[in-house]
Amino acid sequence: MSNISRRQMIAGVGGVIVGGAVATALPAIAAPSNFAVTPEWIPHKVDPKIGERFGYDGYYHKGYGCCYGAFYAIVGQMAEKHGAPYKDFPFHMMEVGKSGISNWATICGALLGAASAFALFYGRKERKAMVDELFRWYEQTAFPIYKPTSDIVVNKEIPTSVSHSVLCHVSVSRWSYTTGIPAKSKVRSERCGRLTADVSRKAIEILNAKIDGKFEGLYGKQDSVKYCESCHGKGKESPIAKGKQDCTPCHSGSEATENKFKDHP
Structure with missing residues (x-):
């Protein structure tokens, strides 16, 4: 065990935790361990x-x-x-x-x-x-x-x-x-x-x-995100924005997003 690096140990344990996904996908680099084999973390439908x-x-x-x-x-x-x-x-x-x-x-x-x-x-x-x-x-x-x-x-x-x-x-x-x-x-x-x-x-x-293999997303990208990404998305004129959430609550210029540190009642 002393010859196994911390990074190898984490990789090995991570493979066990996530249903053996790491160890299965990358058997050549998976670290050996003395941990007991545990049941796989596979998803089950719930109510x-x-x-x-x-x-x-x-x-x-x-x-x-x-x-x-x-x-x-x-x-x-x-x-x-x-x-x-x-x-x-x-x-x-x-x-x-x-x-x-x-x-x-x-x-x-x-x-x-x-x-x-x-x-x-x-x-x-x-x-x-x-x-x-x-x-x-x-x-x-x-x-x-x-x-x-x-x-x-x-x-x-x-x-x-x-x-x-x-x-x-x-x-x-x-x-x-x-x-x-x-x-x-x-x-x-x-x-x-x-x-x-x-x-x-x-x-x-x-x-x-x-x-069930039937998942289809119904909610597309928000209009505000599309608008902001047209300038601030990857490869655009000013690619400084990161994230997916609705831009409106923080950047709409509404009463709630105005400067509250100046002349606040």
Whole structure:
């Protein structure tokens, strides 16, 4: 073992974790190891209706939040039905995605959890379209949709809003601005719990379609992205932009995107 470099070790372990994909694709350079052979990480279809409830309950489980909830809605279902290796995943680590990664309000944690579940089974080229579909759907959908019928933490109607962004900061702030409900409130938390259920269900529908060989993306590139890429995309006059998310929330010149550090009331 002492003759194996750290990089070789990581490559070897990575091959085991991702269904043996690395070791299978590159047998000539795969590092030898003394690790026991484990069952392959192959995707199984799961129930979207059960998944949305798992997502909601997972959101509130020990306060782990959105990323954990969405991830468990997918991989947790596989674990409860199929056992190893899914049950051996350290699910608690997904708590890191709560509130846009440790309260930094970057990517919506529910999206991070779902995309992470996709990544357990599919490499970048295969999952790209799956992530694109989920994220673009999220930008354009009024949340929350899900209405739990039992064991409801905040039992009231939750108003909706469309975020036009995959960022937790924008998604929550726009919802709070639209509804007048504080971002740090139990009602807002309930909104995110139900949103986690919605993302879980949609992600499962995408995953199931992928497994069946029937996945087709319905959401194309946003008009704002097409417009901005005409100048700022690869090979264009000013190729400085990176990313796929809707450009409008941050670059539209709206009241919300004006300079708030100058003459702010």
